[in-house]
Amino acid sequence: MKRFICRLAPLVLCLFSLTSCWSSKELNEVAIATAIGIDKSDSGYHLSVQVLNPAEIVSFNPTSRTAVTTYQTDGETLFQAFRRLTVEAPRKVYFSHVQSVVFGEEMAKSGILKTLDFLSRDHEMRTDFLLVIAKETTAEELLTVLTPMDKIPASKMVSSLENAEKNWAPTHTVKLDELINTLVGDGVEAVLTGVLLKGDPEIGMDMGNVEKVHPPTTIQISNIGVFKRDKLVGWLTEDESKGFNYLQDNVKSTIINVPCSDNSAASVSIEVISTKTKLTSKINNHIPTITAAIQMEGNVGDVECKTNLTNPQNLKEVEESVENDVKDKMVKSVKAAKELKSDIFGFGTLLYRNHPGEWKVMKQNWDEAFQEVEVKYEVNVTIPRLGTITESFQRKGDD
Amino acid sequence: MKRIRQLGERRKKRTSNEQTRYTSESSTPFHTSLEQNINEIKKTLGDSSDLVVREFKAGTNESMHIAVLYTDGLADKTLVQDFIIEPLMLDIRNTDLTSKAFTNRSSLEILKTFSIASGEVTPIGDFDTFYQYVLSGDTAILIDGDTEGVAIDSKGWEDRGVNEPTSQTVIRGPKDGFTETLRTNTALIRRKIKDPNLWIETKQIGTKTHTDVSIIYLNGVVDPKLVVEVRERLSRIDIDGILESMNIEELIQDGTYSPFPTIFNSERPDTVAAGILEGRIAIVIDGTPFALLVPALFVQFFQSSEDYYQRFDEGILIRLLRYLSFFLALLTPSAYIAVTTFHQEMLPTPLLISLAAQREGIPFPALIEAVLMELTFEILREAGVRMPRAVGSAISIVGALVLGQAAVEAGIVSNAMVIVVSITAISSFVMPAFNMSISVRILRFPFMILAATFGLFGIILGLIGMVLHLCSLRSFGVPYMSPMAPLIMKDQKDGIFRAPLWALRSRPTFLSENSTRNQTPSPKPDTK
Numbered sequence: 001m002k003r004f005i006c007r008l009a010p011l012v013l014c015l016f017s018l019t020s021c022w023s024s025k026e027l028n029e030v031a032i033a034t035a036i037g038i039d040k041s042d043s044g045y046h047l048s049v050q051v052l053n054p055a056e057i058v059s060f061n062p063t064s065r066t067a068v069t070t071y072q073t074d075g076e077t078l079f080q081a082f083r084r085l086t087v088e089a090p091r092k093v094y095f096s097h098v099q100s101v102v103f104g105e106e107m108a109k110s111g112i113l114k115t116l117d118f119l120s121r122d123h124e125m126r127t128d129f130l131l132v133i134a135k136e137t138t139a140e141e142l143l144t145v146l147t148p149m150d151k152i153p154a155s156k157m158v159s160s161l162e163n164a165e166k167n168w169a170p171t172h173t174v175k176l177d178e179l180i181n182t183l184v185g186d187g188v189e190a191v192l193t194g195v196l197l198k199g200d201p202e203i204g205m206d207m208g209n210v211e212k213v214h215p216p217t218t219i220q221i222s223n224i225g226v227f228k229r230d231k232l233v234g235w236l237t238e239d240e241s242k243g244f245n246y247l248q249d250n251v252k253s254t255i256i257n258v259p260c261s262d263n264s265a266a267s268v269s270i271e272v273i274s275t276k277t278k279l280t281s282k283i284n285n286h287i288p289t290i291t292a293a294i295q296m297e298g299n300v301g302d303v304e305c306k307t308n309l310t311n312p313q314n315l316k317e318v319e320e321s322v323e324n325d326v327k328d329k330m331v332k333s334v335k336a337a338k339e340l341k342s343d344i345f346g347f348g349t350l351l352y353r354n355h356p357g358e359w360k361v362m363k364q365n366w367d368e369a370f371q372e373v374e375v376k377y378e379v380n381v382t383i384p385r386l387g388t389i390t391e392s393f394q395r396k397g398d399d
Numbered sequence: 400m401k402r403i404r405q406l407g408e409r410r411k412k413r414t415s416n417e418q419t420r421y422t423s424e425s426s427t428p429f430h431t432s433l434e435q436n437i438n439e440i441k442k443t444l445g446d447s448s449d450l451v452v453r454e455f456k457a458g459t460n461e462s463m464h465i466a467v468l469y470t471d472g473l474a475d476k477t478l479v480q481d482f483i484i485e486p487l488m489l490d491i492r493n494t495d496l497t498s499k500a501f502t503n504r505s506s507l508e509i510l511k512t513f514s515i516a517s518g519e520v521t522p523i524g525d526f527d528t529f530y531q532y533v534l535s536g537d538t539a540i541l542i543d544g545d546t547e548g549v550a551i552d553s554k555g556w557e558d559r560g561v562n563e564p565t566s567q568t569v570i571r572g573p574k575d576g577f578t579e580t581l582r583t584n585t586a587l588i589r590r591k592i593k594d595p596n597l598w599i600e601t602k603q604i605g606t607k608t609h610t611d612v613s614i615i616y617l618n619g620v621v622d623p624k625l626v627v628e629v630r631e632r633l634s635r636i637d638i639d640g641i642l643e644s645m646n647i648e649e650l651i652q653d654g655t656y657s658p659f660p661t662i663f664n665s666e667r668p669d670t671v672a673a674g675i676l677e678g679r680i681a682i683v684i685d686g687t688p689f690a691l692l693v694p695a696l697f698v699q700f701f702q703s704s705e706d707y708y709q710r711f712d713e714g715i716l717i718r719l720l721r722y723l724s725f726f727l728a729l730l731t732p733s734a735y736i737a738v739t740t741f742h743q744e745m746l747p748t749p750l751l752i753s754l755a756a757q758r759e760g761i762p763f764p765a766l767i768e769a770v771l772m773e774l775t776f777e778i779l780r781e782a783g784v785r786m787p788r789a790v791g792s793a794i795s796i797v798g799a800l801v802l803g804q805a806a807v808e809a810g811i812v813s814n815a816m817v818i819v820v821s822i823t824a825i826s827s828f829v830m831p832a833f834n835m836s837i838s839v840r841i842l843r844f845p846f847m848i849l850a851a852t853f854g855l856f857g858i859i860l861g862l863i864g865m866v867l868h869l870c871s872l873r874s875f876g877v878p879y880m881s882p883m884a885p886l887i888m889k890d891q892k893d894g895i896f897r898a899p900l901w902a903l904r905s906r907p908t909f910l911s912e913n914s915t916r917n918q919t920p921s922p923k924p925d926t927k
Contacts, residue, residue, distance in 0.1 A: 024740040024851070026765060027758040032751065054756035096744035097751060126744060155748070 030094035034068070035154035037139025038115055039104035041074050045115070047081040048072045048140040049093055050154055057151050066207060067151035070144050078118040095122070099154045100130045100161075101176075102195065104138040108225065108232035113183055120176055127176040130158055133225050133232065135194035142197050145204035145217055157195060157219055164221045169254035170241035171221050183230050187348015187359070187366060191244070194222035194235060228342045236336055243333030246326055247292055247345050249277035256298070258321035260305035261314055268309075269302035270322050270383065281347070281354045288355075288362070288369070290347055293378040294326065299385045303392045310390050315383060323379040334375050343370045426527035433464055433543035439526065440468070449473075450533070457487055464543035465510075473536035475555025483538055483551060486514045507545050515540075519552035531609060554582075561587070564666040564688075566833060569705040573669045581611045581685035584668070588615055588681065591672040596620070604633065604647070608640040611685040612647065615671075620678045620911050628875055629680050629693060644689045647682060651693075654872050658841045660834040661874040663695035670704045678911030694875035694910070698882070698894045701725070703831035706897050714897040722895065724826035728839045731823045732769045733850035733858050735815070740765050741854030757813035766851035768812050772820040773843065775802060780824075877909045 037048035049071050056067045071088045075081025085093050101119065103112055119125055134142040143153065150156035164171045171193045182190040197219060203209055204217030223241040226234050236244060245251045256270045276295045281288055300309060300318075309315050337344050348366055352359040362369050430436050437452055444450055453467040465487055469479055487510070511520055523529050523539065524547045533539050536554035561583065564576030577584045585599055596618040603609045614629055632651040641647060648662045649655070665671055666688050671681045674692040682691040692699075701721045706714040738745055739754060746754070761768060779798040786794060802820070806812045823843070830836040842865065849857030872879035882890035890907050892898035904916055 027739050027743065027755045028761060032755060052752060054752045055759045058753045058756040094743065097748045099748070
C-alpha cells in the first residue's frame, strides 16, 4: 500500500503541474458579450458584438464611460469574424452570456440559415438567447444605442420582449431551438419579432442619449416578421401579429378594445387573463379545413361609456364583440400569411400529424394548397369579473 | 519499511527492559535503619525542597523512632497534622508500646490498628513504591527497625475546581466541566451514572510521569471485546510522559495518517456519560479536563449534547445546519475559484457582471487571491488563540481592517473574496467538535488547488477521494461512516437526524450487543 502511494504521488504531482489549468480564464481576462449583431457585408458577414464594461455597470460612482462597447469586424464565415474580433477587443470575448442575437433586416432578407450553424455548434454559446430582427435598420446600429434604466441595452431588449409577450401579445420570443425547428421543419415557417430603432442612431450611441428624461433615440419592440424558408418576406401588422399569437396559443394576457353598445365613440377595454386555443383539422375533397377553438376569459378593465355592465344583456354584448374582435384579428393574420405564401401557423405540421397519408401528397405543392386552406373560428369569451367597481360612475356624472 | 520494522522491534525490546526496571519487585527494599532510609530517599530526590521529613519519637519511653514524609503542596497539610502527626505524637505518648499487649505485633501494625485515623492505608516495602505514593500526595510513615512502612492517603493540592467548560458551551444543559484532577472527573461521571455496573479501571502510564489513566464503561452494555481492545492498546503505550489526552489519543488511534479524528474528546461530563450509556468507553486522564470516548464515528463530531436538551425538531434542523456548514467551510473557496475561472456560464448574468466588476484590477489569479485571504485568516485565528489576553483588541482591529476594508480598497483582493472567506470562517466555527473543524481547515487548501487546476471536476474528484477515505477508516473496529456506510436503518434515528427521545429505544447496534434501553412499554405520550 505504502509503495503504491509512493509511486502514485509523483504521477499526481505531474498531473497538477503539467496540465497547468489550461482552460481557466480569470474573470478580468474575459470580455462578457451580451448581444451579437449579424449584418450582411460584401465579403460575407459584418459582425457587431456588444461587450460589457462591468465596472461601469455596478459602480455607484459612474464615470463618463459607457456601460457597453460595441466591436465590429467582417469575415467570410461567422466563425472567422468572431475570431477576428481579437484584433479589436482588448480581451477574449466570452459568449456564454449572450442574451440576444440581432439580424439586420437586409441579412434576414437574404437568408439566415447559414449563420445558425455556428451559433448552435460552438460550445461556448448557451442556446437560450433570443433572436430578433433589426427592423428597417442594421444590427450594427441597433446595438450601438444606449438605453436608460437598464444600463445593458441587450438586457433591456430582452426584458422588453418578454414583458411585451406576457402582457401585450403581438410579439413572440424565439429561441435558437425553436427557430431551427421551424426553419428546417416541414409544413411550418419561421417568425421572428422585429425591433425598431426610433430616432437618430448617431445620438443613440452618445452618453447624451441617456442623460435626458426623454431619450431621443430608443429601442422599441415591434411586430412579427414572417419568413419563407430562411428569408424574411414581410411583416405582420400589430393586429395580424396578435391574430397569429391567438392561433398559436401564445397569448398570456392582452387588452382588447371593443366599442360601447350605446353607440358612442367610446369603448370598453377587456383584459384577457386566460386563453386556450385548440387547432383541429379535417380534410374534405382534398381541401383541408382547420378549426380554431378558442376559450377565453377576461376582466373588464376600463369602461369609458355609460353602459351598465351589471346588466347581463349588456355584458353578453361585450362578450360577443370581443369574440368578433378576436376572430377578426385571426382572419386578418391568416389572410396576411396567405398573401406572403408562408405557413407560419404550422397548419402543414398539423395536417401531417392528423392525416399523414394525405399530407404526403399535399406536401409536394403545399405553397398552393396553403392558399386554399379554410379556417373556421369558434371563439368563446366569458367575462366573469367586472373589476373593483361594478357600475360606471360616468352614468352619475351626466345626471 | 524495513527501517520502520526495525524501529518497532527495538521499541519492543526497550519496553520489556523498562517494565522490569519499574516493577516494585526489583526495586530496593527498605533498610532496617530509618536514618539510612531517609538518607537514601533524600539522595534520590536530590534534596528536593518540597519533600518534608518530620522525625520524632513516640511511646512512653520514646521507644519508637518514627518519620513522617510527605510532599509539600501535594498533601493536605491540615490533614497530615491533625490526623497523622498529632495522634502519633500525642495520643500514644502515654502508651507503653513495649507492654505485653503489643509484644507479638510489629510496631507498624500497632500504628495501623490503633493510631492512624485514615480510610486508605497501604503498606509499602520498597523505595520505588514509596516514591510513587509520596510523589502523588500520600504521606508515608517509616519506623526505625522496620523494613515496611505505610502510605496514607492525604492528597489535597490546590485545584481549579469544577468550572463551566470553555470549549464546548451549551445554552441549556449542565454547566459542569471536567477538571485536571482524575478523581474529580470520575466523581462527576459517577454522579451522573449511579450504577454498580459503572466500572472504572485505572492504570498508570508514563515511565516518568506515572499518569493515572482510567477507562470507564458500563459493564453489561459495553462490548467486552472492545474493553479488551482498549486495555490492550493502552498497555502497548511506552512513553516517558502523558501530559494531555491527545498524547494517549495519538498512541492508540486507528488512522494516524488521516486528517479526520477517530477518537472523540469532550470536556463535558454529560457528553461522556451519554457515550458510556450508549456502550462507549471513556478514557479519563489525570492532568487534563479532556476525556476521550471510543469508538468515535463521523456523525458523532456533528452532534452536540444540546441536541438532546432542546426539542427534537430543532435538533434535526441544527444538525442539518452543521452538515451544511461543514461543506461550506470545506468547499466555499474552492467552488468560488472553480466557478469564476472555469465555469462562468454557470452564474446568472447580473452576478457574473458584478463579480467581474470586482475583479477588475485585481493583480492575482483567483487561487492566489483565495490562498492569500485564507492564510491571513488562519494567521489571525492562530494569533487570536495564542496571544496574551491584554493585546486581544489589537488583533481584532488589525484583523477587521486588513481582512476587510483595506485589502479591498488597496485592490489586492475583491469584495466577493472577503465574503467567501468570512462565510468559510464562520461555518468552520459551527462544528461542535473542534478537531473536526481542524480537519476541514486542512482539507480546504488541497480542494482549492484541485479547483484551480481542474475546476468543478477537481472538486468532485477530491470529494470522491475524501468519501472513499472516510469509508476506509475505522475506529476501534467500528466503520467510521456508520450508520451511513454500512447503512444501518435502525441507527438512522440518531445519526444525521435525531428522533424524539421516546423513539430512541435502542443503543447503536455497532456498539453494544445488549441494545435495548428498556423503555418498554414505550413512554411515548398518549396522543389522545
